[in-house]
Amino acid sequence: xxxxxxxxxxxxxxxxxxxxxxxxxxxxxxxxxxxxxxxxxxxxxxxxxxxxxxxxxxxxxxxxxxxxxxxxxxxxxxxxxxxxxxxxxxxxxxxxxxxxxxxxxxxxxxxxxxxxxxxxxxxxxxxxxxxxxxxxxxxxxxxxxxxxxxxxxxxxxxxxxxxxxxxxxx
Numbered sequence: 001x002x003x004x005x006x007x008x009x010x011x012x013x014x015x016x017x018x019x020x021x022x023x024x025x026x027x028x029x030x031x032x033x034x035x036x037x038x039x040x041x042x043x044x045x046x047x048x049x050x051x052x053x054x055x056x057x058x059x060x061x062x063x064x065x066x067x068x069x070x071x072x073x074x075x076x077x078x079x080x081x082x083x084x085x086x087x088x089x090x091x092x093x094x095x096x097x098x099x100x101x102x103x104x105x106x107x108x109x110x111x112x113x114x115x116x117x118x119x120x121x122x123x124x125x126x127x128x129x130x131x132x133x134x135x136x137x138x139x140x141x142x143x144x145x146x147x148x149x150x151x152x153x154x155x156x157x158x159x160x161x162x163x164x165x166x167x168x169x170x
Contacts, residue, residue, distance in 0.1 A: 001097060003104045006054040006066060011040035013063040014056070017087050026123050026152045027131070052082065053108035057097045064092040067101035069109055072118050080115040086131070098134050106138070110166045117164045122150055124160040132160060140164040 006014070015037040021027050022034035035043065047054045047068060054068040065088035072081040084105060086098055109117055119140055124132035136142075140162040150157035 001100060002058045003055055003100055004058065005048075006044055006056045006068070008041045008044055010056050010063050010066070011044055012037040014044075014066050015040045017063070017066065017089050020090060021087055026127055026150060026155055026157050028122075029150070029152075031152060051112050053105055053112065055101055055105055055108070057088075057092075057101050059092075064089045065097050065101055067105045069105065069114065069117070072116075080113060081118065082109060082114045082116075083118045083120065084109075086134070093130065098130075099138065102134060102138050106164065106166065115165065115167050117166065119162040119164075121160045121162060123155075123157040125158075128160075132162070135162045135164070138164065 015035060018028070018030075018040075019034045022030040023032065028034070044054055047070065050071075052069040052071070055066060056063045057065040057067075065086070067084065067086040069082040069084055072078050072083045084102070086101055086105075088098055106117065117140075119131075119135045121128045121132045121135065141164070142160065143163045144161040146159045146161065148156050149159055
C-alpha cells in the first residue's frame with residue numbers, strides 16, 4: 001500500500017469514493033449533491049495551499065482511500081486545531097488501510113503545527129462504528145455527543161465528537 005500526498009489527478013477517484021457514502025449511508029452530511037470531481041480538484045488545491053495534509057492510499061496505482069485535514073472552525077483562535085476526514089472504497093474496508101492513512105495523517109498534522117485533531121463520527125453506534133473504533137484505536141478520546149443533529153435517509157442520527165492531542169502530555 002502506497003500512502004502519498006493527494007494530487008489533483010486523484011480528484012475523480014476521491015469523488016467516486018465519497019459519492020458512494022453520500023448516496024448510500026448516513027456517514028456524510030451530503031445527501032444527493034456530493035462534490036463533483038472539479039470541486040474536489042479545487043478543494044485539494046485549497047488544502048495544499050493552506051498547508052493541510054491530504055493523503056491517498058493507492059494499491060497498484062488505484063486510489064482506494066483518502067484522508068485529509070481541514071480547518072476546525074474558521075476563527076484565528078482555532079488555527080492549531082483541525083478536523084480529519086477519512087473515506088475508503090467499500091471494497092477496501094477492513095484491510096487496515098484506514099489505520100495506515102490515519103497514522104500518517106497524524107504524523108503530517110504534527111509536522112505542520114496542528115496540536116489537536118477533531119473527528120466527527122455520525123451514527124457511531126451503528127453505521128459509523130468502524131470509524132469510531134478506528135479513531136479510538138488511534139488514541140482519540142470521546143469528548144461529546146451531539147444528539148439528533150443529523151437527518152438523512154429517513155434516519156435521525158447523533159454525531160460523536162472525538163479528539164486526539166498531538167502535544168506531549170503535561
